[in-house]
Amino acid sequence: MIVGTEWLIEATNCNAALLRDESVLRELFGSIITDLELKVLGEVWHKFPGEGGVTGLVALSESHLACHTYPEFGTATFNLYCCRTRAAWGWEESLKAKLEAKTVSVMKIERGDPHLGSRISNFKSEISDQRSQAAGGDG
């Protein structure tokens, strides 16, 4: 039984100063919440000291939204978990605009699938097996 959809987003080569600015991340979360009509139940924000990044976690009626930023690597990661159907949000355009990210990766996973773990962890070995079989067929 699929109980929700989770998006895992990796934004890389971002502007480090923006990744240290909690207000930038809060504003970004505000846009996501407004655009997708999400309802906030509670939240935790933490700015790590000095040159450190920001952690934001928001509990939603529809599940949760999280971010962690790593200014030292120019990277930010996000999770958006929704138990109800939602349109895809414009992660790529938004993170390029708001965090000056050069690359944005968006991965979508259906949660609640009892075979999720084995399917993905078998990914590399299956590819490898099939390459061997294909090579065998060619030979």
Added chain:
Amino acid sequence: MIVGTEWLIEATNCNAALLRDESVLRELFGSIITDLELKVLGEVWHKFPGEGGVTGLVALSESHLACHTYPEFGTATFNLYCCRTRAAWGWEESLKAKLEAKTVSVMKIERGDPHLGSRISNFKSEISDQRSQAAGGDG
């Protein structure tokens, strides 16, 4: 640059009454946090009314821990995101014992990989392409 490891866990065919019991989930989180020596920065818990489930979000110095339960489907999902190396936790044994789960799936993802999204979303098409190639080789 890999910035952290995330485990996505699906526990299915659980005891629905346990999935409605916030104290059971809080105790489970307590075990994880103690066993893995994690440090809590803040948390949000929410019990949905009546027959509804529980949402728990804990911000950690090491990133975050989240759960959502769906008593109506006998399912609970968990995310544990750690930016520092941690031993794998005994999800399968623990969720079978604490939530009476019949099946537990654990998926591990390295966060911060700029190609993560395209790699996984191409998973099915790559498998399919390689099957076609293998079939072509056999013919």
